[in-house]
Amino acid sequence: MLTPRHQALVATLAGMTVGVAVFGTVLAINSATGNDSAQTVVTSPAPSPTSTATDGLQPDSLQFVAETFGSDKAPITAEVPAGWKSSQAGTRPRYVDPTGVWQVRFDARGSKQTPTALLEARQGSIDEQDYKVLSADNTTLIYTYTDKARGPRMGLSRWIPAGESGRSAVEITVGGRPQDEAGLRAVLEKATETLQLPGTGDDRPS
Missing domain, CATH: 2.60.120 (Jelly Rolls)
Structure with missing residues:
Protein backbone atom coordinates (compact mmCIF):
# COMPACT_ATOMS: atom_id res chain seq x y z
CA MET A 1 0.00 0.00 0.00
CA LEU A 2 0.97 3.52 -0.67
CA THR A 3 1.68 5.69 2.25
CA PRO A 4 -0.14 9.05 2.47
CA ARG A 5 3.04 10.76 1.27
CA HIS A 6 3.26 8.53 -1.81
CA GLN A 7 -0.44 9.09 -2.57
CA ALA A 8 0.09 12.86 -2.49
CA LEU A 9 3.06 12.60 -4.91
CA VAL A 10 1.06 10.49 -7.37
CA ALA A 11 -1.80 12.99 -7.28
CA THR A 12 0.58 15.85 -7.96
CA LEU A 13 2.13 14.09 -10.97
CA ALA A 14 -1.30 13.28 -12.37
CA GLY A 15 -2.36 16.89 -12.07
CA MET A 16 0.74 18.07 -13.91
CA THR A 17 0.10 15.58 -16.72
CA VAL A 18 -3.46 16.79 -17.16
CA GLY A 19 -2.28 20.42 -17.15
CA VAL A 20 0.30 19.79 -19.86
CA ALA A 21 -2.30 17.99 -21.98
CA VAL A 22 -4.79 20.86 -21.61
CA PHE A 23 -2.10 23.46 -22.44
CA GLY A 24 -1.13 21.52 -25.55
CA THR A 25 -4.76 21.35 -26.63
CA VAL A 26 -5.17 25.13 -26.20
CA LEU A 27 -2.06 25.79 -28.29
CA ALA A 28 -3.35 23.54 -31.04
CA ILE A 29 -6.71 25.33 -31.08
CA ASN A 30 -5.09 28.81 -31.10
CA SER A 31 -2.81 27.84 -33.97
CA ALA A 32 -5.74 26.55 -35.98
CA THR A 33 -7.85 29.65 -35.38
CA GLY A 34 -5.06 32.21 -35.76
CA ASN A 35 -5.25 33.39 -32.13
CA ASP A 36 -1.64 32.53 -31.28
CA SER A 37 -0.07 35.88 -30.46
CA ALA A 38 3.36 34.53 -31.37
CA GLN A 39 2.26 33.45 -34.84
CA THR A 40 4.18 35.14 -37.66
CA VAL A 41 2.25 36.19 -40.74
CA VAL A 42 4.28 36.25 -43.98
CA THR A 43 2.88 38.22 -46.90
CA SER A 44 4.33 38.70 -50.38
CA PRO A 45 4.84 42.32 -51.38
CA ALA A 46 2.53 43.61 -54.08
CA PRO A 47 4.30 44.00 -57.42
CA SER A 48 5.32 47.57 -58.10
CA PRO A 49 3.98 49.29 -61.22
CA THR A 50 6.18 48.92 -64.25
CA SER A 51 8.25 52.06 -64.71
CA THR A 52 7.67 53.94 -67.94
CA ALA A 53 10.48 56.41 -67.42
CA THR A 54 12.70 54.65 -69.94
CA ASP A 55 10.06 53.24 -72.26
CA GLY A 56 10.15 56.22 -74.60
CA LEU A 57 7.42 58.19 -76.34
CA GLN A 58 5.15 55.79 -78.23
Missing part, protein backbone atom coordinates in the same frame (compact mmCIF):
# COMPACT_ATOMS: atom_id res chain seq x y z
CA PRO A 59 3.20 56.85 -81.34
CA ASP A 60 0.02 55.03 -80.28
CA SER A 61 -0.08 57.03 -77.04
CA LEU A 62 -0.43 60.34 -78.89
CA GLN A 63 -3.57 62.27 -79.75
CA PHE A 64 -3.37 65.44 -81.81
CA VAL A 65 -5.14 68.79 -81.91
CA ALA A 66 -4.91 71.68 -84.37
CA GLU A 67 -3.02 74.81 -83.29
CA THR A 68 -2.85 78.14 -85.10
CA PHE A 69 0.19 80.40 -85.05
CA GLY A 70 1.95 82.87 -87.33
CA SER A 71 0.26 86.25 -87.64
CA ASP A 72 -3.25 87.60 -88.05
CA LYS A 73 -2.57 88.35 -91.72
CA ALA A 74 -0.81 85.04 -92.37
CA PRO A 75 -2.09 82.37 -89.98
CA ILE A 76 -0.59 78.89 -90.08
CA THR A 77 -2.20 75.74 -88.72
CA ALA A 78 -0.68 72.39 -87.79
CA GLU A 79 -1.56 69.54 -85.46
CA VAL A 80 0.49 68.95 -82.31
CA PRO A 81 0.07 66.41 -79.50
CA ALA A 82 -2.85 67.13 -77.19
CA GLY A 83 -1.74 68.62 -73.88
CA TRP A 84 1.44 70.18 -75.26
CA LYS A 85 1.31 73.91 -74.62
CA SER A 86 3.20 76.91 -75.98
CA SER A 87 4.09 79.86 -73.80
CA GLN A 88 4.38 82.12 -76.83
CA ALA A 89 2.43 82.70 -80.01
CA GLY A 90 3.55 84.39 -83.20
CA THR A 91 5.89 82.92 -85.78
CA ARG A 92 8.06 80.87 -83.40
CA PRO A 93 5.82 78.88 -81.04
CA ARG A 94 7.26 75.98 -79.05
CA TYR A 95 4.81 73.38 -77.76
CA VAL A 96 6.08 71.43 -74.73
CA ASP A 97 4.55 68.45 -72.93
CA PRO A 98 3.65 68.88 -69.22
CA THR A 99 6.81 67.03 -68.08
CA GLY A 100 9.11 69.19 -70.19
CA VAL A 101 10.73 66.15 -71.82
CA TRP A 102 9.30 66.50 -75.36
CA GLN A 103 8.64 69.48 -77.57
CA VAL A 104 7.82 70.57 -81.09
CA ARG A 105 8.89 73.98 -82.34
CA PHE A 106 7.88 75.92 -85.45
CA ASP A 107 9.78 78.74 -87.12
CA ALA A 108 7.47 80.36 -89.64
CA ARG A 109 9.56 83.42 -90.46
CA GLY A 110 10.54 81.92 -93.80
CA SER A 111 13.85 82.22 -95.65
CA LYS A 112 15.13 82.98 -99.11
CA GLN A 113 17.43 79.98 -98.79
CA THR A 114 16.40 76.52 -99.90
CA PRO A 115 15.57 73.80 -97.38
CA THR A 116 18.71 71.92 -98.42
CA ALA A 117 20.93 74.93 -97.81
CA LEU A 118 19.38 75.51 -94.39
CA LEU A 119 19.82 71.86 -93.46
CA GLU A 120 23.50 71.95 -94.38
CA ALA A 121 24.00 75.16 -92.45
CA ARG A 122 22.32 73.76 -89.35
CA GLN A 123 24.20 70.49 -89.58
CA GLY A 124 27.53 72.30 -89.40
CA SER A 125 26.54 74.83 -86.74
CA ILE A 126 25.32 72.66 -83.86
CA ASP A 127 27.85 72.91 -81.03
CA GLU A 128 26.78 70.35 -78.45
CA GLN A 129 28.59 67.66 -76.49
CA ASP A 130 28.67 64.24 -78.24
CA TYR A 131 26.90 65.75 -81.28
CA LYS A 132 26.28 63.08 -83.93
CA VAL A 133 24.33 63.26 -87.18
CA LEU A 134 22.21 60.15 -87.75
CA SER A 135 20.77 61.19 -91.11
CA ALA A 136 20.37 64.24 -93.33
CA ASP A 137 17.95 63.25 -96.07
CA ASN A 138 14.89 64.82 -97.70
CA THR A 139 15.31 68.20 -95.97
CA THR A 140 15.26 66.45 -92.57
CA LEU A 141 18.18 66.46 -90.14
CA ILE A 142 18.21 63.85 -87.35
CA TYR A 143 20.88 64.08 -84.68
CA THR A 144 21.76 63.26 -81.08
CA TYR A 145 23.80 65.06 -78.44
CA THR A 146 24.29 65.23 -74.68
CA ASP A 147 22.74 68.02 -72.65
CA LYS A 148 24.60 68.86 -69.44
CA ALA A 149 21.39 69.09 -67.45
CA ARG A 150 19.10 66.55 -69.14
CA GLY A 151 21.49 63.93 -70.49
CA PRO A 152 21.21 62.27 -73.94
CA ARG A 153 18.91 64.13 -76.33
CA MET A 154 17.62 63.70 -79.88
CA GLY A 155 16.51 66.35 -82.36
CA LEU A 156 14.70 66.11 -85.70
CA SER A 157 14.53 69.25 -87.85
CA ARG A 158 12.67 69.57 -91.16
CA TRP A 159 12.48 72.51 -93.56
CA ILE A 160 9.28 72.91 -95.57
CA PRO A 161 9.53 74.54 -99.03
CA ALA A 162 7.23 77.37 -100.07
CA GLY A 163 5.58 75.87 -103.11
CA GLU A 164 7.86 75.78 -106.15
CA SER A 165 9.68 78.98 -105.31
CA GLY A 166 12.68 77.19 -103.88
CA ARG A 167 12.45 79.21 -100.67
CA SER A 168 11.84 77.76 -97.22
CA ALA A 169 8.48 78.47 -95.60
CA VAL A 170 8.59 76.76 -92.21
CA GLU A 171 11.07 74.88 -90.04
CA ILE A 172 9.68 72.17 -87.76
CA THR A 173 11.88 70.75 -84.99
CA VAL A 174 10.93 68.08 -82.47
CA GLY A 175 13.06 67.16 -79.49
CA GLY A 176 13.25 64.46 -76.84
CA ARG A 177 15.46 61.57 -75.84
CA PRO A 178 16.99 58.87 -78.08
CA GLN A 179 14.50 56.29 -76.76
CA ASP A 180 11.67 58.60 -77.90
CA GLU A 181 12.61 58.36 -81.58
CA ALA A 182 9.45 56.53 -82.73
CA GLY A 183 7.19 59.05 -81.04
CA LEU A 184 9.23 62.03 -82.20
CA ARG A 185 9.02 60.84 -85.79
CA ALA A 186 5.25 60.52 -85.44
CA VAL A 187 4.99 64.09 -84.11
CA LEU A 188 7.12 65.43 -86.97
CA GLU A 189 5.16 63.57 -89.64
CA LYS A 190 1.81 64.67 -88.21
CA ALA A 191 2.90 68.31 -88.10
CA THR A 192 4.14 68.08 -91.69
CA GLU A 193 1.03 66.36 -93.02
CA THR A 194 -1.39 68.79 -91.37
CA LEU A 195 0.55 72.00 -91.98
CA GLN A 196 -1.70 74.65 -93.53
CA LEU A 197 0.18 77.61 -94.97
CA PRO A 198 -1.47 81.01 -95.53
CA GLY A 199 -3.67 81.04 -98.60
CA THR A 200 -6.86 79.27 -99.58
CA GLY A 201 -6.88 76.84 -96.68
CA ASP A 202 -6.02 73.95 -98.96
CA ASP A 203 -2.43 74.99 -99.42
CA ARG A 204 -0.02 72.29 -98.31
CA PRO A 205 3.75 72.29 -98.44
CA SER A 206 5.02 70.59 -101.58
Whole structure:
Protein backbone atom coordinates (compact mmCIF):
# COMPACT_ATOMS: atom_id res chain seq x y z
CA MET A 1 0.00 0.00 0.00
CA LEU A 2 0.97 3.52 -0.67
CA THR A 3 1.68 5.69 2.25
CA PRO A 4 -0.14 9.05 2.47
CA ARG A 5 3.04 10.76 1.27
CA HIS A 6 3.26 8.53 -1.81
CA GLN A 7 -0.44 9.09 -2.57
CA ALA A 8 0.09 12.86 -2.49
CA LEU A 9 3.06 12.60 -4.91
CA VAL A 10 1.06 10.49 -7.37
CA ALA A 11 -1.80 12.99 -7.28
CA THR A 12 0.58 15.85 -7.96
CA LEU A 13 2.13 14.09 -10.97
CA ALA A 14 -1.30 13.28 -12.37
CA GLY A 15 -2.36 16.89 -12.07
CA MET A 16 0.74 18.07 -13.91
CA THR A 17 0.10 15.58 -16.72
CA VAL A 18 -3.46 16.79 -17.16
CA GLY A 19 -2.28 20.42 -17.15
CA VAL A 20 0.30 19.79 -19.86
CA ALA A 21 -2.30 17.99 -21.98
CA VAL A 22 -4.79 20.86 -21.61
CA PHE A 23 -2.10 23.46 -22.44
CA GLY A 24 -1.13 21.52 -25.55
CA THR A 25 -4.76 21.35 -26.63
CA VAL A 26 -5.17 25.13 -26.20
CA LEU A 27 -2.06 25.79 -28.29
CA ALA A 28 -3.35 23.54 -31.04
CA ILE A 29 -6.71 25.33 -31.08
CA ASN A 30 -5.09 28.81 -31.10
CA SER A 31 -2.81 27.84 -33.97
CA ALA A 32 -5.74 26.55 -35.98
CA THR A 33 -7.85 29.65 -35.38
CA GLY A 34 -5.06 32.21 -35.76
CA ASN A 35 -5.25 33.39 -32.13
CA ASP A 36 -1.64 32.53 -31.28
CA SER A 37 -0.07 35.88 -30.46
CA ALA A 38 3.36 34.53 -31.37
CA GLN A 39 2.26 33.45 -34.84
CA THR A 40 4.18 35.14 -37.66
CA VAL A 41 2.25 36.19 -40.74
CA VAL A 42 4.28 36.25 -43.98
CA THR A 43 2.88 38.22 -46.90
CA SER A 44 4.33 38.70 -50.38
CA PRO A 45 4.84 42.32 -51.38
CA ALA A 46 2.53 43.61 -54.08
CA PRO A 47 4.30 44.00 -57.42
CA SER A 48 5.32 47.57 -58.10
CA PRO A 49 3.98 49.29 -61.22
CA THR A 50 6.18 48.92 -64.25
CA SER A 51 8.25 52.06 -64.71
CA THR A 52 7.67 53.94 -67.94
CA ALA A 53 10.48 56.41 -67.42
CA THR A 54 12.70 54.65 -69.94
CA ASP A 55 10.06 53.24 -72.26
CA GLY A 56 10.15 56.22 -74.60
CA LEU A 57 7.42 58.19 -76.34
CA GLN A 58 5.15 55.79 -78.23
CA PRO A 59 3.20 56.85 -81.34
CA ASP A 60 0.02 55.03 -80.28
CA SER A 61 -0.08 57.03 -77.04
CA LEU A 62 -0.43 60.34 -78.89
CA GLN A 63 -3.57 62.27 -79.75
CA PHE A 64 -3.37 65.44 -81.81
CA VAL A 65 -5.14 68.79 -81.91
CA ALA A 66 -4.91 71.68 -84.37
CA GLU A 67 -3.02 74.81 -83.29
CA THR A 68 -2.85 78.14 -85.10
CA PHE A 69 0.19 80.40 -85.05
CA GLY A 70 1.95 82.87 -87.33
CA SER A 71 0.26 86.25 -87.64
CA ASP A 72 -3.25 87.60 -88.05
CA LYS A 73 -2.57 88.35 -91.72
CA ALA A 74 -0.81 85.04 -92.37
CA PRO A 75 -2.09 82.37 -89.98
CA ILE A 76 -0.59 78.89 -90.08
CA THR A 77 -2.20 75.74 -88.72
CA ALA A 78 -0.68 72.39 -87.79
CA GLU A 79 -1.56 69.54 -85.46
CA VAL A 80 0.49 68.95 -82.31
CA PRO A 81 0.07 66.41 -79.50
CA ALA A 82 -2.85 67.13 -77.19
CA GLY A 83 -1.74 68.62 -73.88
CA TRP A 84 1.44 70.18 -75.26
CA LYS A 85 1.31 73.91 -74.62
CA SER A 86 3.20 76.91 -75.98
CA SER A 87 4.09 79.86 -73.80
CA GLN A 88 4.38 82.12 -76.83
CA ALA A 89 2.43 82.70 -80.01
CA GLY A 90 3.55 84.39 -83.20
CA THR A 91 5.89 82.92 -85.78
CA ARG A 92 8.06 80.87 -83.40
CA PRO A 93 5.82 78.88 -81.04
CA ARG A 94 7.26 75.98 -79.05
CA TYR A 95 4.81 73.38 -77.76
CA VAL A 96 6.08 71.43 -74.73
CA ASP A 97 4.55 68.45 -72.93
CA PRO A 98 3.65 68.88 -69.22
CA THR A 99 6.81 67.03 -68.08
CA GLY A 100 9.11 69.19 -70.19
CA VAL A 101 10.73 66.15 -71.82
CA TRP A 102 9.30 66.50 -75.36
CA GLN A 103 8.64 69.48 -77.57
CA VAL A 104 7.82 70.57 -81.09
CA ARG A 105 8.89 73.98 -82.34
CA PHE A 106 7.88 75.92 -85.45
CA ASP A 107 9.78 78.74 -87.12
CA ALA A 108 7.47 80.36 -89.64
CA ARG A 109 9.56 83.42 -90.46
CA GLY A 110 10.54 81.92 -93.80
CA SER A 111 13.85 82.22 -95.65
CA LYS A 112 15.13 82.98 -99.11
CA GLN A 113 17.43 79.98 -98.79
CA THR A 114 16.40 76.52 -99.90
CA PRO A 115 15.57 73.80 -97.38
CA THR A 116 18.71 71.92 -98.42
CA ALA A 117 20.93 74.93 -97.81
CA LEU A 118 19.38 75.51 -94.39
CA LEU A 119 19.82 71.86 -93.46
CA GLU A 120 23.50 71.95 -94.38
CA ALA A 121 24.00 75.16 -92.45
CA ARG A 122 22.32 73.76 -89.35
CA GLN A 123 24.20 70.49 -89.58
CA GLY A 124 27.53 72.30 -89.40
CA SER A 125 26.54 74.83 -86.74
CA ILE A 126 25.32 72.66 -83.86
CA ASP A 127 27.85 72.91 -81.03
CA GLU A 128 26.78 70.35 -78.45
CA GLN A 129 28.59 67.66 -76.49
CA ASP A 130 28.67 64.24 -78.24
CA TYR A 131 26.90 65.75 -81.28
CA LYS A 132 26.28 63.08 -83.93
CA VAL A 133 24.33 63.26 -87.18
CA LEU A 134 22.21 60.15 -87.75
CA SER A 135 20.77 61.19 -91.11
CA ALA A 136 20.37 64.24 -93.33
CA ASP A 137 17.95 63.25 -96.07
CA ASN A 138 14.89 64.82 -97.70
CA THR A 139 15.31 68.20 -95.97
CA THR A 140 15.26 66.45 -92.57
CA LEU A 141 18.18 66.46 -90.14
CA ILE A 142 18.21 63.85 -87.35
CA TYR A 143 20.88 64.08 -84.68
CA THR A 144 21.76 63.26 -81.08
CA TYR A 145 23.80 65.06 -78.44
CA THR A 146 24.29 65.23 -74.68
CA ASP A 147 22.74 68.02 -72.65
CA LYS A 148 24.60 68.86 -69.44
CA ALA A 149 21.39 69.09 -67.45
CA ARG A 150 19.10 66.55 -69.14
CA GLY A 151 21.49 63.93 -70.49
CA PRO A 152 21.21 62.27 -73.94
CA ARG A 153 18.91 64.13 -76.33
CA MET A 154 17.62 63.70 -79.88
CA GLY A 155 16.51 66.35 -82.36
CA LEU A 156 14.70 66.11 -85.70
CA SER A 157 14.53 69.25 -87.85
CA ARG A 158 12.67 69.57 -91.16
CA TRP A 159 12.48 72.51 -93.56
CA ILE A 160 9.28 72.91 -95.57
CA PRO A 161 9.53 74.54 -99.03
CA ALA A 162 7.23 77.37 -100.07
CA GLY A 163 5.58 75.87 -103.11
CA GLU A 164 7.86 75.78 -106.15
CA SER A 165 9.68 78.98 -105.31
CA GLY A 166 12.68 77.19 -103.88
CA ARG A 167 12.45 79.21 -100.67
CA SER A 168 11.84 77.76 -97.22
CA ALA A 169 8.48 78.47 -95.60
CA VAL A 170 8.59 76.76 -92.21
CA GLU A 171 11.07 74.88 -90.04
CA ILE A 172 9.68 72.17 -87.76
CA THR A 173 11.88 70.75 -84.99
CA VAL A 174 10.93 68.08 -82.47
CA GLY A 175 13.06 67.16 -79.49
CA GLY A 176 13.25 64.46 -76.84
CA ARG A 177 15.46 61.57 -75.84
CA PRO A 178 16.99 58.87 -78.08
CA GLN A 179 14.50 56.29 -76.76
CA ASP A 180 11.67 58.60 -77.90
CA GLU A 181 12.61 58.36 -81.58
CA ALA A 182 9.45 56.53 -82.73
CA GLY A 183 7.19 59.05 -81.04
CA LEU A 184 9.23 62.03 -82.20
CA ARG A 185 9.02 60.84 -85.79
CA ALA A 186 5.25 60.52 -85.44
CA VAL A 187 4.99 64.09 -84.11
CA LEU A 188 7.12 65.43 -86.97
CA GLU A 189 5.16 63.57 -89.64
CA LYS A 190 1.81 64.67 -88.21
CA ALA A 191 2.90 68.31 -88.10
CA THR A 192 4.14 68.08 -91.69
CA GLU A 193 1.03 66.36 -93.02
CA THR A 194 -1.39 68.79 -91.37
CA LEU A 195 0.55 72.00 -91.98
CA GLN A 196 -1.70 74.65 -93.53
CA LEU A 197 0.18 77.61 -94.97
CA PRO A 198 -1.47 81.01 -95.53
CA GLY A 199 -3.67 81.04 -98.60
CA THR A 200 -6.86 79.27 -99.58
CA GLY A 201 -6.88 76.84 -96.68
CA ASP A 202 -6.02 73.95 -98.96
CA ASP A 203 -2.43 74.99 -99.42
CA ARG A 204 -0.02 72.29 -98.31
CA PRO A 205 3.75 72.29 -98.44
CA SER A 206 5.02 70.59 -101.58
